[in-house]
Amino acid sequence: MPDRIVGDQIVPDRRKPVHMSPLQEAAEPVLKELYPGIWRRAEADIDQLWRLMYDGVWRDHGDEIAADIYAFADFHPVAEQRTDEAIKAWSDDCGEKLEGEYSQSYYRVAVHVGLLAYVKQMRELRQRMHCEHGWHRIIEKFIDACSGQPGFGFVSAGEKWGGLSLVYRCDQAGGCREAERVAVERAAVTCEKCGSPGELRRTAWQKTLCDLHAGSRHDD
Numbered sequence: 001m002p003d004r005i006v007g008d009q010i011v012p013d014r015r016k017p018v019h020m021s022p023l024q025e026a027a028e029p030v031l032k033e034l035y036p037g038i039w040r041r042a043e044a045d046i047d048q049l050w051r052l053m054y055d056g057v058w059r060d061h062g063d064e065i066a067a068d069i070y071a072f073a074d075f076h077p078v079a080e081q082r083t084d085e086a087i088k089a090w091s092d093d094c095g096e097k098l099e100g101e102y103s104q105s106y107y108r109v110a111v112h113v114g115l116l117a118y119v120k121q122m123r124e125l126r127q128r129m130h131c132e133h134g135w136h137r138i139i140e141k142f143i144d145a146c147s148g149q150p151g152f153g154f155v156s157a158g159e160k161w162g163g164l165s166l167v168y169r170c171d172q173a174g175g176c177r178e179a180e181r182v183a184v185e186r187a188a189v190t191c192e193k194c195g196s197p198g199e200l201r202r203t204a205w206q207k208t209l210c211d212l213h214a215g216s217r218h219d220d
């Protein structure tokens with residue numbers, strides 16, 4: 001059965017399997033809590049409309065939703081910046097590029113719940129990032145890159161001899177190794193304290209720091 005037109009909206013065929021991205025999967029509990037009317041899958045076709053529209057916006061715009069979520073994280077690298085208010089404001093701004101009010105509103109909902117889930121997940125994972133804040137976003141990006149890989153599980157991250165060290169599980173190491181290489185190289189030129197451009201400083205300690213923090217190193 002092809003997608004149907006109801007009113008002037010395209011309703012996706014519900015018999016098509018829904019392949020949830022890891023982000024959409026993580027957003028399900030948040031959707032259930034904040035938008036139970038959309039989350040619920042009812043028997044009657046008409047009651048499923050909201051759910052179908054929501055799944056449809058992920059199916060058709062999943063990459064853009066993910067890009068908007070990651071962009072928020074890039075602009076708000078520090079945990080304290082990632083407030084519910086900032087997330088709501090960000091998701092309200094998203095979706096402007098879509099045609100039609102209806103799609104825009106579902107797109108905003110998808111970014112809202114996806115972002116809340118993402119930030120919550122990263123807040124938990126940061127408990128296992130045993131390095132300073134400047135590298136946290138680099139480690140998050142590593143986790144993002146690996147999240148679709150079979151058997152991937154983040155164990156911990158830390159600083160070793162001034163460099164970034166990652167510990168993780170993965171069934172097929174290929175994709176994760178490449179992501180690890182990128183993260184380690186990025187950390188090698190990033191101040192561990194603040195995220196500004198930095199380099200390895202060899203003093204009593206080895207640390208990757210920017211000029212400012214290398215200068216204040218002994219004041220810690």
Ligand SMILES: [Zn+2]
Binds near residue numbers: 192196198209
């Ligand atoms: Zn710095």
